[in-house]
Amino acid sequence: MSSPDLSDDERQAVRRVLETTHLSMGPQLEAFEQAFASYLGVPHAVGVNSGTSGLHLAVIAAGIGERDWVITTPFSFVASANCILYERAVPIFVDVLPETGNLNPGLVREAAADLARGGKSAQRWLPPSLRTQGGDAESRLKAILAVDVFGHPADLSSVLECARRHGIAVIEDACEALGSEHEGGKVGTLADVSVFAFYPNKQMTTGEGGMIVTGRSEWDAMFRSLRSQGRAASGAWLLHERLGYNYRLDEMSAALGLAQLRRIEELLARRRQVASWYNLRLADQELIEIPASTTTTTRMGWFVYMVRIRPPVRRDAVIQALAGAGIPSRCYFPPIHLQPFYASRFGYRRGDFPVAEALGDTSLALPFSGVMTEQQVELVCQHLTRIVGSAVVR
Ligand SMILES: *Cc1c(COP(=O)(O)O)cnc(C)c1O
Secondary structure, three states: OOOOOOHHHHHHHHHHHHHOOOOOOOHHHHHHHHHHHHHHHHOEEEEOOHHHHHHHHHHHHOOOOOEEEEEEEEEEEEOHHHHHHHHOOEEEEEEEEEOHHHHHHHHHHHHHHHHHOOOHHHHHHOHHOOOOOOOOOOOOOEEEEEEEEOOOOOOHHHHHHHHHOOOEEEEEEEEOOOOOOEOEEEEOOOEEEEEEEEOOOOOOOOOOOEEEEEEHHHHHHHHHHHOOOOOOOOOOOOOOOOOEEOOOOOOOHHHHHHHHOOOHHHHHHHHHHHHHHHHHHHHOOEEEOOOOOHHHHHEOOOOOOOEEEEOOOOOHHHHHHHHHHHOOOOOOOOHHHHHHHHHHHHEEEEEEEEHHHHHHHEEEEEOOOOOOHHHHHHHHHHHHHHHOHHHHHH
C-alpha cells in the first residue's frame, strides 16, 4: 500500500547515531524538535514515540478526566477516540461532511450548545449506553478533538470559534496532515495543541514516532515531564512529580526524522505528483469519484489517495478483484462507532452516523507513496477501470 521515501542521507544519519553512545535523550531529539518547530513556525514541539502517545498527552494537558465529554469524529483511525478513553472520558461522536469526511461544523456547534447546557438537552448526543432518564445535571464538556482526515484540514476556524464560545480546548489530530494548510494557515499552528505522527506510511517517517506542537509553554513543560515518567523540570532522575509514561523518542528515530524533515518539501512534492497522476487518469471515470478539493484547504499534504466507488459497483468486490490482480487496496475507514469494542461498550448501531457510514462503505484507498512511478500508477488505474467496468463487481 505504501513505502517510505528514504535516501542515503537518512541511512547515514541513523548510522552516525549508532557510532555514539547516546541512543536516547540526546542531541538528535533536541535538534529534531527545534527544526520541526521552526518548520511550522510554532514555539514548542515535543517528540514522542508515536502519534497515539502524543494524543494521549494532549488529552491529559487539556484537563480531560473521568466521565468528561469530548466532541470528536467517528470517521477516523481508532487512535483519535482511544486517547479519550485512556483517561476514562467519553468520546461524543458527531457526524461528518460528505465532501471531506471531516467533522461537520454545524453539527459541532449544535452538539456543543446542547452539551454545554447539560441536563436533558445533552442526552441525545451521548453514546446510547450512557444516556439516563433525567440526565447529568451538569455539563462535562471539556474539549473538541478534530481530525484532519486523509490530509484535509478539519474546518478549524469554525471549530475554534465554537470552542472559544464555550471556553473549551481544541485538540487537533494532525497525524495525516503534515504539510497541509487551512485558509492559508499551516496545520499545527491553529489549535491549542496539534499532534503529528511518523509511522512509515505518513508524509515523513521516524519508523515509529510523533510530535506534539503547542503555543502554550506550560503545556510544553507538562509534555516533557509526562513523556519521561513524570519527572520534574529540573531533570532530577528519580524525582517524579506526576503520573508519567515512557513515551520518549529515541535518538535513531529522531535522527531519521531530522533528515526526513530536511527533505520535507521534496517528500511532499513527490506525493503531490503521484496524486496528480492518479487524478489525471481517474477524473473522467463515471463510477469512480476522485478526492474532493475545497476552497478552505489551501494546500494539501497528501497522505493517502482515496477514491469513492459509486453504486451499483460494490466496493468490497473491487478490493477483491484488485487483490486478484496483485494490487493491494483498502477500506478506509470503517467508522469507529461500529468497531466491535465501541459498539459493545457504548451501544452504537449502524444508522447512528449515516454520513460516516456511507463514506466507510464506499471509500477505497489505492496504493500510494512518494516513491511510486507513473508506470505503477498507470498499472493500478488500468486494472481499476477495467474492474469497475466489469459485470462481476455489480
Ligand atoms: C497515524 C494516525 C495516528 C497515530 O498513529 P501512530 O501509529 O500512533 O503514530 C492517529 N490518528 C490518525 C488519524 C492517524 O492516521
